[in-house]
Amino acid sequence: MxxxxxxxxxxxxxxxxxxxxxxxxxxxxxxxxxxxxxxxFPAKVYFSTSHCSSGCTLGDAFGVPIVTLTGFTILSTTLFAHYAVQFTLAYLFGILFQFFAIYPMNKDAGVMKNLKNSIKADTLSLILFEVGMFGWMALVHYVIFAEPPKPHQMNYWFMMQIAMIFGFLTSYPANWWLVKKGIKEEM
Structure with a gap:
């Protein structure tokens, strides 16, 4: 095949x-x-976590080709370059997604206040998503494979899907706490 x-x-x-x-x-x-x-409540937190995960996933999906096509490395490894580019893009997409979820519910607060609330609502869960994801990818890169899979190989993307599951699992408790405290809206 x-x-x-x-x-x-x-x-x-x-x-x-x-x-x-x-x-x-x-x-x-x-x-x-x-x-x-x-x-x-667990289902509502599930969807809040999925919302956060969608921004992370999009950032990761756009980041991989950028690093691959540019040959960008940090400390002589593409793994750290992937971390930097993917985290930056995931953060931007995550905050943007959160902003467009918050702003329609609270237009009177203005753009800057809603942007601040978006950053407050999504930063912790986004960081923990990436910690879970990047932790798995480090294991893939340094432990599981003798030679890490490349983005043009199917096993790379299969490992990325597993990484996103780990990201979801590590960000779910943060989303639970954020929703419970009223920092983040339940979905």
Missing amino acids: DHEHRLADQWLVSWPLCGLDLFKWGRLKAKDSEAEDHRG
């Missing part, structure tokens, strides 16, 4: 699973904003 077919199979498996979660828990609020929400 060629590389393109393996990647297509990977996408065909992962995206429907994400869609099932959205269908089960996410459609309630989208269908009727006045509907009573029967989801429990």
